Amino acid sequence: MRADLDRILVSAREIATRVAELGRQISADYAGSRQLLAVGILKGSTIFMADLVRAISIPVSFDFMAVASYGQSSSSSGVVRILKDLEQNIEGRDVLLIEDIVDTGLTLNYLLETLRTRNPASLRVCVLLDKPERRKVAVPIAYVGFKIPDEFVVGYGLDYAERYRNLPDVWVLNPEAYQNNSEVKIQSTSGKDHGYDH
């Protein structure tokens, strides 16, 4: 398995330090809010979210959504299917969307547009990793863990073909791992196609 992994890009220790900072910042920004709802996007955000909510010192409840790109095209279409919707009504809530990584921005853009129509009191995004070079649509991101270069990464919740989510550190996947594997495109969780063009 390690042959597929190139090098550690963000270590577990760096992540822990940054998650604690984000938790403090979010707790301060939302101080006084009794309505904070953390919404995790399955499955990639689960490990980040589990750590982040424990670093938040104000009341916070959580919910989850699962999404998939529409169709099987090799590039992200921006049309997203909701596989699992929220269980809670978010009208009047302070919603903090929690994602593992923002790449083209198409998934987050769709989610933000969808959730805005449900009239939350506020709607912000917190991502662990941001790959700004690959952005196709501008999305407002209030909290970023780390800006990273244009490389495919796995670990700390992020997968390649459902593998490596349990790695404590974020690793760069060896490009040969997906270039030589025509059967497994860069896909995640829910069959979402990331349109990775490497």
Ligand code: IMP
């Ligand atoms: P976007 O719509 O292109 O911004 O895609 C975001 C989604 O693509 C993320 O939620 C991830 O599931 C996936 N993704 C993008 N880049 C990576 C990566 O480097 N590793 C693992 N998943 C990724």
